[in-house]
Amino acid sequence: MSKFWKMNGAGNDFVVVDNRDHSLDLSKDQIALLCQRQRGVGADGFLAVEPAENGADFRMRYYNADGGEAEMCGNGARCFARFVNFLEGGNLESTSFETIAGVIGAEFVGDQVRIALSSPFDKVLNLQLDLAGESHTVHSVNTGVPHAVIFVDDLDGVDIKSLGAATRFHEHFAPAGTNANFAAIEGPAAIRIRTYERGVEDETLACGTGMAAAALIYSELNDVDGPIKVRVAGGDVLEIDFDRNSEGYENVTLLGPADFTFEGTLLIPGLS
Numbered sequence: 001m002s003k004f005w006k007m008n009g010a011g012n013d014f015v016v017v018d019n020r021d022h023s024l025d026l027s028k029d030q031i032a033l034l035c036q037r038q039r040g041v042g043a044d045g046f047l048a049v050e051p052a053e054n055g056a057d058f059r060m061r062y063y064n065a066d067g068g069e070a071e072m073c074g075n076g077a078r079c080f081a082r083f084v085n086f087l088e089g090g091n092l093e094s095t096s097f098e099t100i101a102g103v104i105g106a107e108f109v110g111d112q113v114r115i116a117l118s119s120p121f122d123k124v125l126n127l128q129l130d131l132a133g134e135s136h137t138v139h140s141v142n143t144g145v146p147h148a149v150i151f152v153d154d155l156d157g158v159d160i161k162s163l164g165a166a167t168r169f170h171e172h173f174a175p176a177g178t179n180a181n182f183a184a185i186e187g188p189a190a191i192r193i194r195t196y197e198r199g200v201e202d203e204t205l206a207c208g209t210g211m212a213a214a215a216l217i218y219s220e221l222n223d224v225d226g227p228i229k230v231r232v233a234g235g236d237v238l239e240i241d242f243d244r245n246s247e248g249y250e251n252v253t254l255l256g257p258a259d260f261t262f263e264g265t266l267l268i269p270g271l272s
Contacts (some may be wrong), residue, residue, distance in 0.1 A: 004034075006261040007083065009075030011234025013204030013261070015041050016083050019048040019061075025111040028067030033268055035065040040268070044197065044204050047080050049087065057096040058084050060104070064199025071100035072144035074208015078113040079257040081106035086260075101144040108248055114255040117212055118144050123248060125220065131166040138167065139217045143252070145198075146178040147213035151221075155184040156193055160203040164196020173188035176186060181210045183218065191218050205234030208254050213214055 002024055005016045012171075015034050017024060024136050025258040026046075036044045048061040060080045062073045077099070081266075085092045085108060094107040105116040123141040139149045152158055158181065167180035180196040180230075193214045195207040215228040219242070238256035242249045 002266045003263065004266050005083065005263045006043070007047075007079040007089065007259060008207065008261055009078045009208065009258045010236035010238060010256055012045075012073075012075035012207060013043050013258045014045050014047050014076055014079050016047045016079060016085060018267075019050050022050065025050065028063075030067070030137070030268055031063045031069035032065065034266065040265075044115045045070075045076055047076050047083070049080070049084055050097055050259050054098055054103075055097040055208050056098045056103050057263065060097045060099050062099065064197070066096065066199050066201070068199055069100070070145060070199060071116070072099045072104070072209060072210060074117065074144065074210075074254050075206055075258075076256070077104050077106065077115045077208065078256060079127070081108070081113050082258040082260075099144070109255065111216060111257065112255055113258045114253050115208075117209070117252040117254060120138070120212070120216060120249050120269065122146070123216075123220070125217070127172065129167075129170055129172060131170065132163055133243070136266065139221075140173075140178065141213050141216055143209040143212040145209050146173065146176065147181055147210050147218045148178045149181045149183060149214050149217075151183050151185070153184065155182060155194060158194065160196050164203065165201070167196055168196060170202075174177050179207060179210055179213075181207070183214045183216045184223075185218070186229075186231060187225055189227070190229040190231070191215065194233050205240075206232035206236065208238075208256070211238055212240050212252055212254055216242065216252070219244070219248065219249075228236070
């Protein structure tokens, strides 16, 4: 039996474990079972704290709900940071941790966490793609993981599961696929988004790297500087800030909540 914590960042929820002693060695199927909402704990993803290998304070392992390991997760990174602060007795002002996408820095701002994302790359604007039988203008950028962004007039009317899947699996983004974000402008330096997450294969209440992607694309298309407020499907408003330069964007940060929900003991087949 192993202890776990359940956390959420703006409604994006995670099973979190302390695996600094490498005592847990879960298979893809076991992680998928833990994240399954009917027979497991239920979560959008799985986070494990491990020892750092290259000079940071910790190593963050992140797995999607299907059990596949992913490069990074913005909401997960905030939860991870708050969790390691909890493990350290709540005495940290900041921390750093290794991910597949690079080293992430985090600082604690009251009850919220600000994370420094890796520099975005592979930005492409104004792609015309056929999605579910209709032509759409699609933008894309990698903010730690790949994201497509589509601006719409009626965000509530979008069939996220259908159009999201069509975007996620479009041949343009093969073979790895992409996350799909649908956004609407709410006001000056303010947008609202809904996200279809790769690996979850459905809409989630929030996606941190998706917020960053949508905010940066909005900035590029409308010549708007940060910070940009982003309202997510769960109702929370988070803040994306960044510096613009001739090469693109740097010093991208995400400020938002990271909350504990409950804790318990894992009891799954093959796990002692």
